[in-house]
Amino acid sequence: MNRYAVVQEIQQRAADVPVGDSIRMVCPHCNGGSTHESSMSIKRYNETTAGFICYRANCDLGSGRVALFEEDGKLLTAKSDAISKERPEPSLFSLSQDAVDLLTTKYHMTENHIRYAGIRLTYDQRIAVPLNGPNRERPGILIKKEKELYRGTREYSTIPAKWLYIRGDKSNLASWYRAYRHNKKNSSTLVVVEDVLSAVRLSDFTDSVALLGTHMLRGVIEDIKRQGYEKVFIALDNDATKKAFNLVRRLSSELPVSVMYLERDIKGMKHAELTKLMKHYEVI
Numbered sequence: 001m002n003r004y005a006v007v008q009e010i011q012q013r014a015a016d017v018p019v020g021d022s023i024r025m026v027c028p029h030c031n032g033g034s035t036h037e038s039s040m041s042i043k044r045y046n047e048t049t050a051g052f053i054c055y056r057a058n059c060d061l062g063s064g065r066v067a068l069f070e071e072d073g074k075l076l077t078a079k080s081d082a083i084s085k086e087r088p089e090p091s092l093f094s095l096s097q098d099a100v101d102l103l104t105t106k107y108h109m110t111e112n113h114i115r116y117a118g119i120r121l122t123y124d125q126r127i128a129v130p131l132n133g134p135n136r137e138r139p140g141i142l143i144k145k146e147k148e149l150y151r152g153t154r155e156y157s158t159i160p161a162k163w164l165y166i167r168g169d170k171s172n173l174a175s176w177y178r179a180y181r182h183n184k185k186n187s188s189t190l191v192v193v194e195d196v197l198s199a200v201r202l203s204d205f206t207d208s209v210a211l212l213g214t215h216m217l218r219g220v221i222e223d224i225k226r227q228g229y230e231k232v233f234i235a236l237d238n239d240a241t242k243k244a245f246n247l248v249r250r251l252s253s254e255l256p257v258s259v260m261y262l263e264r265d266i267k268g269m270k271h272a273e274l275t276k277l278m279k280h281y282e283v284i
């Protein structure tokens with residue numbers, strides 16, 4: 001098993017560990033040696049992060065951290081570099097013409113969207129989207145590999161398709177965008193989506209927030225409540241419709257929530273199609 005697969009397995013197990021608890025297991029990297037001892041310890045720090053370490057002296061996996069954000073039914077791997085303690089903050093570069101073309105064609109973005117979101121590139125041509133806190137803080141960066149652009153000279157097993165560089169507080173980690181690309185609350189409706197690029201597209205119509213997965217953190221719920229939206233739509237991708245309904249049920253006592261049904265991902269819709277959807281739900 002390569003290191004990335006090992007880390008993914010650890011991540012799957014970590015997702016089942018209750019917050020604050022630890023478990024011991026046989027290390028999937030060294031297999032616990034000939035006696036198959038449970039030399040791996042996984043500790044779930046909080047809802048979104050777990051740490052792991054293998055105590056066997058001759059196991060070279062060492063320790064690391066895994067992020068537990070879910071997207072498309074799969075866990076999103078961040079900081080999955082098995083050996084690193086902390087990844088350094090990535091250096092970011094201006095978008096290439098190829099990157100602009102990709103964002104324009106694949107995700108129907110305009111220059112205004114791209115500028116508003118502050119999208120840039122990493123050294124190996126991955127898309128970097130800075131996250132926006134509810135008060136324009138910058139809690140982190142989402143790094144996303146697009147196969148059309150990625151120029152990694154080697155396919156390191158620990159370079160995931162997506163990861164989050166997180167600066168500080170994770171308890172309300174999400175990315176906020178405002179109607180007509182303002183800096184503050186600018187509509188009476190909020191649309192909650194899974195991914196950042198969809199949320200950026202919605203800035204043509206309404207305020208929106210990207211959960212960076214399908215899980216809604218308590219801190220994000222509190223941020224939404226504090227801003228006093230009259231209507232909150234949960235617009236998860238159509239493979240997560242059941243999750244959307246569950247979220248609505250869970251939140252209905254504290255927020256004016258309902259489901260916005262999507263036939264496909266917002267970032268894949270053309271402007272006219274998205275306009276129609278917004279009209280249908282009376283967002284505009």
Ligand SMILES: [Zn+2]
Nearest residue numbers: 027030054059
């Ligand atoms: Zn080991």
